[in-house]
Amino acid sequence: MLFKLAAITLAVALVAGAALAHKGATxxxxxxxxxxxxxxxELKAIGDMLVGxxxxxxxxxxxxxxxxxxxxxxxxxxxxxxxxDHHSRALPTIWEKPEAFQEAMQKLHNATETFxxxxxxxxxxxxxxxxxxxxxxxxxxxxxxxxxxx
Numbered sequence: 017m018l019f020k021l022a023a024i025t026l027a028v029a030l031v032a033g034a035a036l037a038h039k040g041a042t043x044x045x046x047x048x049x050x051x052x053x054x055x056x057x058e059l060k061a062i063g064d065m066l067v068g069x070x071x072x073x074x075x076x077x078x079x080x081x082x083x084x085x086x087x088x089x090x091x092x093x094x095x096x097x098x099x100x101d102h103h104s105r106a107l108p109t110i111w112e113k114p115e116a117f118q119e120a121m122q123k124l125h126n127a128t129e130t131f132x133x134x135x136x137x138x139x140x141x142x143x144x145x146x147x148x149x150x151x152x153x154x155x156x157x158x159x160x161x162x163x164x165x166x
Contacts, residue, residue, distance in 0.1 A: 039103070040103045041101060041103035041104060043099075044094055044096060044099050045099055045101045045103060045104050047090075047094050048091055048094035048095065048099075048104075048106075049103075049104060051087045051088075051090045051091045051094060052087075052091065054083065054087045055084055055087045055088060055091070058080045058081075058083050058084035058087065059084065059147075059150070059151075059154075061076070061080045062077060062080045062081065062084070062143075062147060063147065065077060066140065066143060066144050066147055072140070074135075074136075074138045077135050077138075077143065078132075078135040078136050081128075081131050081132040081134075081135035082132050082135075084128050084131070084132070084150075085125075085128040085129055085131070085132040088121075088124055088125050088128040089125060089128075091121070092118075092121045092122075092125060095110055095111075095117065097111055097114075098111070105162045105163045105164075105165075106161065106162060106163075107160075107161050107162060107163055109160060109161055110161050116160075117161055120153070120156065120157045120160070120161065121157075123153050124150070124153045124154065124157065127146065127149050127150045127153055128150060130146055130149075131143070131146040131147065131149075131150060134146055
């Protein structure tokens with residue numbers, strides 16, 4: 017039950033936050049916000065299937081896992097120096113502590129890669145554990161590198 021609540025909370029926060037902040041952003045800032053919004057959408061779809069809010073579809077999990085990993089991969093290059101903007105919730109800490117941010121992004125990249133590799137095996141227990149790892153990494157990064165909702 018706790019996993020279900022955490023998955024739903026993460027997905028809603030990602031999608032809602034991205035939608036609100038996206039207005040007015042341009043260039044690389046809009047690109048990264050779109051990639052983050054897409055990751056939120058993929059996480060919501062996967063989470064809904066894992067907790068029973070949507071029918072479990074193994075092929076769809078694979079598609080969402082691949083899209084999640086691809087968006088994560090894209091995001092790793094979308095925080096160039098000086099790309100802070102009031103439309104984005106990205107905190108200056110990203111550019112003040114670039115090594116820590118890159119380490120967090122690499123952890124997420126590795127976790128989404130692991131999830132994407134596990135998805136075709138259709139082991140729901142392993143998928144749930146891997147999804148939980150992604151959720152924890154996302155939450156940790158957001159606590160450190162993203163401003164709270166206004």
